[in-house]
Amino acid sequence: SALSCRSGCAACCIAPSISSLNKAAGVPCQHLDAALRCRLFGQPERPACCSGLQPSLEMCGENQEQALTWLENLENLTRPGC
16 A cells, blocks of 8 residues: 655655755755645646655655655765756
């Protein structure tokens, strides 16, 4: 069964760089709302690298801190980002 996105996390919208949005690694995406939800979700202007990223136990871990750590490590291993 697929893992659902954890409410109030947004680690995948903070840790990685997103070049198509001119977003640096470690900076919250400008398209996050106050509830840490993507305002571009389901919209055609949402970058492919975002829509292709799916929640998983490996990436998301048990909490936001674990997710941020995993994604920061991935970012460091795969520069320059998407």
